[in-house]
Amino acid sequence: MSEAVVDDIVAVLPPLLQTLESLSFVARNLNPPNFDRVMQIAGEPEEALQAVRPRLADWPEKFAHIKTALEAAIEPALAGYAGLRAVQNGEGDLVGVFRALRYLPRAQEALYPLTELPPVSGFFIAPDLREDAGLQAKLAATPNDDTGIFHERNEPGSRGGFSMYVPEYYTPDRAWPLVMALHGGSGNGRGFLWSWLRDARSRGAILVAPTATGQTWALMGDDTDTPNLNRILDQVRARWNIDATRMLLTGMSDGGTFSYVTGLDGASRFTHLAPVAATFHPLMAEMADAERLRGLPIFITHGRLDWMFPVQTARQTQGLLSAAGAKVTYREIDDLSHTYPREINAEILQWLNGEQADDA
Template sequence: MSDVVVDDIVAVLPPLLQTLESLSFVARNLNPQEFGRVMDIAGEPDEALQAVRPRLADWPEKFAHIKTALEVSIEAALAGYAGLRTVQSGEGDLVSVFRALRYGPRALEALYSLTELPPVSGFFIAPELRDDAELQARLAAVPNDDTGVFHERNEPGSRGGFSMYVPEYYTPERTWPLVMALHGGSGNGRSFLWSWLRDARSRGAILVAPTATGSTWALMGDDTDTPNLNRIIDQVRERWRIDETRMLLTGMSDGGTFSYVTGLDGASRFTHLAPVAATFHPLMAEVADAERLRGLPIFITHGRLDWMFPVQTARQTQGLLSAAGAKVTYCEIDDLSHCYPREINAEILQWLNGGA
């Protein structure tokens, strides 16, 4: 690689990675009443990124794949921040914020193709494990076959497909835990994949992020999603070895609620449930399969500041499910509103693996 290209990468990556971290910070701490304060804390990394963007202009053709990935990631990151700034200036509303934050996963998807670059690979490692030399060595090796990020009929706007990630150091010599992560209402699996990828990559789990068959999960009426999830499980098991004792169903908001709807059914194949920021109707505990509930590990995560589903709902759910015989772990996060707390993933994986 030429010295000029190296110098440009060294100049571009820090503000790009910082802008992506800031977008993630806003997504994690989004609260309508605190939006201005959160944006002030997030800062202005996009200004530095905007300043270095022209450095990608005149690269040799042989580095086109790196240039293209960086350009796509930069453009998405800047578009996301521009959308947030519009709302910060007094135009737009909460829906506009959600639209702006959708650019974050697009930027991450483009950037992930460059994990051959050590700073990029490090970015996609959980912060507390970035000094783990053994993990770094596994990730630096030539990827094994059938690993990385895959999309199956899951283009933006499509329904019923799935995206997934298999650690690059996957080997069929052993079985691997499965995390199936369900997006929130009107979301999609291709974006939600990035809420979990860093932890699946760092801690060795196969990650599947499906997209609902309808505009959101089948919380009422005909359930077309459960058969689709079972189809996806079958498809994944044909190519990769899954540990049948560690099959987690988790989800955010409507996805968390649907993890109850399908996961409490006696025919469910999932061994663990971990709903996040979900709602739960008391009748669900009454109609759930009693044998299925007995001893079922359930990890409930909810924010004390949740403005969509008040935390009292989660506290009541803990009591109802515990009384029904489930083995409930409850995590209430003081500073969390109706957002996905990516920091909980490590604890959920430890729990899934029998460490809690």
């Protein structure tokens, strides 16, 4: 690689990665009353990114794949911040904030093919494992067959497909834990994949992120989603070696609620449930299969500041499910509103792998 191109990459990557980290910070800490404060803390990383963007203009053709990926990541990163700035300046509302934050997974998807570059690979490693030499060596090796990111009928705007990630160091000689992660009501699996990819890549799990068959999950009326999840599960298990004792169904908001709806059914094949920021009606406990509930590992995560589903609901759910015989772990996060807390993923994976005790 030419010295000039290296210099340009060294100049462009830090502000790009910082902008993505700052967008992630806003997404995690978003709470409507505190939006301006969160934006102040996030700073103005997009200004530095905008300043170095012209350095990609005149690269030799043989580096086109790097240039294309960087440009494809920079554009949505800047668009996301532009959307946030518009709301900050009084030109929109909370809906505009959510729309702006949808650019974050698009930027991450565009950037991921450049994990051949150590700083990019490090960005997609969980922070507490970035100094793990063994993990770095596994990720620096040539990817094994049938690994990486896959999309099955899951283009933006489509319904019922799925996206998935298989760690590049996957081998079929052992069974791997499965995480099936369900997006929130206005989301899709292709975007929600990035809420979990860093941890699946770092800690060794196969990740599947389906998209609901309707505009949100089948919380009322005909359940077209459970048969679709089973179809996806069959498709994945036929191709990769999945540990039948470690199959997690998790989800955010409506996705978390649907993990209860389908996961408490006696026919469910998932061994663990981990709803995040979900709601739960007491009738769901009464209607659930009693034998299924007995001893079922359930990990509930909820924010004390949740403005959509008040935390009292999660506390009541913990009591109801524990009384019904489920093995419940409950995590209440003091500074969490109705957003996805990626920091909980490591603990959920440890719990899935039986590496920590459950809470009553």
